[in-house]
Amino acid sequence: MENQVNNTMKNRVKYWYLPLLLGIVFIMMGIWVFRTPVASYITLALLFAFTFLVTGIIEIISAIANRKELDNWGWSLTGGIIDLVLGVLLIATPGMSMVMLPFYIGFGILFRSMMAVGWALEMRKQKVIDWVNLLAVGIIGIIFAFIMLWNPVFAGMTIVFYTGFAFIMVGIFQVYFSFRLKKLRQ
DSSP states (O other): OHHHHHHHHHHHHHTTHHHHHHHHHHHHHHHHHHHOHHHHHHHHHHHHHHHHHHHHHHHHHHHHHTTTTOTTHHHHHHHHHHHHHHHHHHHHOHHHHHHHHHHHHHHHHHHHHHHHHHHHHHHHHTTOTTHHHHHHHHHHHHHHHHHHHHOHHHHHHHHHHHHHHHHHHHHHHHHHHHHHHHHHHO
8 A cells, every 4th residue: 555655656746747737727716716706606506517417427438338347337327327317407406506516615625625634644754844734734624614514504605705715725735735746856
């Protein structure tokens, strides 16, 4: 397991600029969200619905294509059908999509923030001096995710602020992480 993590870290060090580009994109998205709050919320709700639709289609295709290789392919097919039905339902009823948006964004931020904590701890193992800064950004993201999930009514009112802030925080983490990887490469 440790060799797999080290190989992953070596591949990331080799392409240290990819997290930098991703970070710039996240920061630009965060700024756009702050500058256009109403359009951002509607766009996020539609993106949320469309994501379920596309994910369902891809998962159904993947399950059917791999049915001979995977023992439990039926579960993937079932998950794909559920995602597809949810996507169609959310596109057909944009109001429901707007209500569900705080949960979707909250869980997305929680997942990304947990990944940030994991990468920070991996950087600690690699003896990167300021891994604590990366950890702090991940923990802040986890806190914001729990606030959003704990009170979705409040989150619905402030989804634009949280989303813009979260995109910028993830972007800062990615930029900072890329420079740490570049330093580790040297």
